[in-house]
Amino acid sequence: MDAAAGQQQEPQLSLAAVRDALVREEDSVVFALIERARHPRNASAYTPAAGGGRSLVEFFVREAEALQSKASLLLPSAGRYQKPEDVPFFPQDLPSHLFPAKSYPKVLHPVASLVSVNDAIWKMYFNELLPLFTVDGDDGNYAETAALDFACLQVISRRIHIGKYVAEVKFRDAPQDYSPAIQAKDKDTLMNLLTFKAVEEKVKRRVEKKARTFGQNVTLEDSANKQENVAEDSGCKVDPKVLSKLYDQWVMPLTKDVEVEYLLRRLD
Numbered sequence: 294m295d296a297a298a299g300q301q302q303e304p305q306l307s308l309a310a311v312r313d314a315l316v317r318e319e320d321s322v323v324f325a326l327i328e329r330a331r332h333p334r335n336a337s338a339y340t341p342a343a344g345g346g347r348s349l350v351e352f353f354v355r356e357a358e359a360l361q362s363k364a365s366l367l368l369p370s371a372g373r374y375q376k377p378e379d380v381p382f383f384p385q386d387l388p389s390h391l392f393p394a395k396s397y398p399k400v401l402h403p404v405a406s407l408v409s410v411n412d413a414i415w416k417m418y419f420n421e422l423l424p425l426f427t428v429d430g431d432d433g434n435y436a437e438t439a440a441l442d443f444a445c446l447q448v449i450s451r452r453i454h455i456g457k458y459v460a461e462v463k464f465r466d467a468p469q470d471y472s473p474a475i476q477a478k479d480k481d482t483l484m485n486l487l488t489f490k491a492v493e494e495k496v497k498r499r500v501e502k503k504a505r506t507f508g509q510n511v512t513l514e515d516s517a518n519k520q521e522n523v524a525e526d527s528g529c530k531v532d533p534k535v536l537s538k539l540y541d542q543w544v545m546p547l548t549k550d551v552e553v554e555y556l557l558r559r560l561d
């Protein structure tokens with residue numbers, strides 16, 4: 294997790310600072326979906342190749358991850374998958390000797406590198422989310438579509454895996470509360486300890502508002518008939534309700550799963 298813009302030192306690990314990082318990722322998630330929504334579903338990009346081969350999008354993601362990982366060979370700071378929140382979808386494809394270099398301050402317990410919910414993210418994205426924000430149709434731009442899907446997958450995955458930092462902060466703030474549940478492997482108690490429903494409600498309302506604001510068509514014509522120039526949802530590039538549903542049904546639950554999985558191993 295990078296320091297805030299302008300700050301050189303590693304940010305103080307606090308719940309407020311980590312939550313700020315989650316808020317900043319919202320912008321990237323909204324804009325990634327807006328960019329993908331420029332193309333229709335393009336179902337051919339997801340169809341396995343003849344003979345049980347891989348789909349174009351899977352081929353693209355595997356190759357892109359391997360390339361990004363190799364970048365660390367040339368310029369260690371440029372490589373990907375060196376930060377606990379940057380989790381590959383196909384780790385088995387990455388050159389093992391590059392995976393992931395420990396060049397970042399060790400803020401988290403080493404078990405962080407074992408926590409991944411990317412399989413669930415992959416299934417959610419293609420089976421549930423993509424049909425909600427892309428229109429039926431095919432424009433033949435499969436390579437660009439795959440690249441935009443990869444961008445969506447990466448930013449959603451990064452947002453969810455920042456949950457490792459949230460869990461670490463919560464543990465450090467109240468080890469006496471978390472340790473008994475960790476030792477008892479009590480997932481339900483851990484989930485109750487780390488859940489803040491009021492925060493979740495604010496997140497849902499904020500991402501919906503960001504989709505409505507970032508996704509509106511800006512014109513120079515006076516829109517006197519529109520209250521405060523707020524876009525009508527039907528005119529937004531991505532339905533704002535899709536963003537609140539994404540966070541409510543998938544992003545925040547998966548973030549909490551990451552927190553629980555990290556905490557269960559925190560005392561190893």
Ligand SMILES: O=C(O)C(=O)C[C@]1(C(=O)O)C=C[C@@H](O)C=C1
Nearest residue numbers: 459487488489490492493545548
């Ligand atoms: O901010 C927190 O406390 C988090 O754990 C993050 C998060 C989220 O995914 O946005 C998840 C669980 C909480 O109930 C609230 C919010």
